[in-house]
Amino acid sequence: MDFETKNGHLMWDGCDTVALAQEFGTPLYVMSQTKIENKLNELQTNFVDKYEKVRVAYASKAFSTLAMLKIIEKQGFSLEVLSDGELYTAIKADFPPELIEMNGNNKSLAEIEMAIDYGVGRIIVDSLQEVAIIRSIAAKKNKVINILFRITPEVSVATHSFISTGQKDSKFGIPIDPAILFPQVEQAIQAPEVNFLGFHFHVGSQLFENNAHLAAVTIALDLVRLVKEKFDYIIEELNFGGGFGVTYMDSDQPQPFNYFTDPMMERLLDFCQKEHYPQPAVVIEPGRSIVAEAGITLHTIGAIKELPGIRKYASIDGGMTDNIRPGLYQAEYTGVLANKADEPAIETVTISGKACESTDILIKDIELPKIEAGDIFATFSTGAYGYSMASNYNKLAIPAVVLVKNGKADLIVRRQNFDQMLANEIIPASLK
């Protein structure tokens, strides 16, 4: 992992991480604005500026905070949300509603109504019941709603099965079986309350190969052709999802965005040329690849336990409550002692969390300098699905988040306090 040091300390976007730990306390998520912006600029140059009618919708589930959504808005990108809470966050960040697209495999009536009231740009339909619900709400409010159908492209991907979504046996998406999909399409074409734009797919997450994306594009284009043949209807928009992989371990070899987007666009443009088809707009929905590598988490080392001939454990003041990914997906991470970042590794240590759970192991067997209580451990690549999946298990507080840029640090999420944790709890009169 490449990192900078100064006076033996790990630096992150010009900030001394040991000083950050002192100032803001630990556990602490630290997000580099420069690294986020570099990813956005890469997408801008190699995708948005390169092709006509293309957009990037940041998948906010990866890391959704008001400040983060402001960064996305300033770039002029769109936003993908999946729930009323993510939508509410976007609205509170003054995100332009017409640039928001709403996903979700089980949107409630209230969520659909909220999306329509706020005027989101698109609702991505993910169930057979949804068009009828959208139609009835839209009719009442006298609105016409842009929709796409999320399809299950039936492709398999090389990633952890827990984060693969495009296979046939999936809770996500509408089956591409014409007997199931086409009655939906026909309804969407005919219904005055909806404007049917096209198809959406998302094949899975943390992918290093583009073959699943390309296979799914081919399947989507087959549908585009069939919809033209069957209904004489032109598809205006396709959404190719996200899923582009990032570096967690030195052995990971992620590809630049255009390794995915160029061949997908080539396949689409080829199709349009051969079929004399007007080019549909294209949206991609990267989440992890924009924020993961920009983030680190700082923890303070506490208890150290050596089991001779077995293992040395060093415990941190957080763990699965601020990063569930090792426990949930056997995800691997690496890190450094932020206060000893220039010292050579001399021992093998297992970094364990403090939650009452055996799977709360952040990193098994990492080589580190001599580890002592009070050291600051920095885990790399925690910017995606860390804060956003944090929990209050064991009533541990959700950590603070600091946004750093060129040596300047801004607190963007305060550390949760105990009163906030208990704010919604009530003792009924019978128990008082």
Ligand code: LLP
């Ligand atoms: N679009 C849709 C419709 C999605 O379902 C997802 C992720 C994304 C975009 C963004 O995917 P990304 O570019 O971040 O890979 N919690 C898991 C990841 C779950 C992703 C689910 N859907 C993890 O920590 O690995």
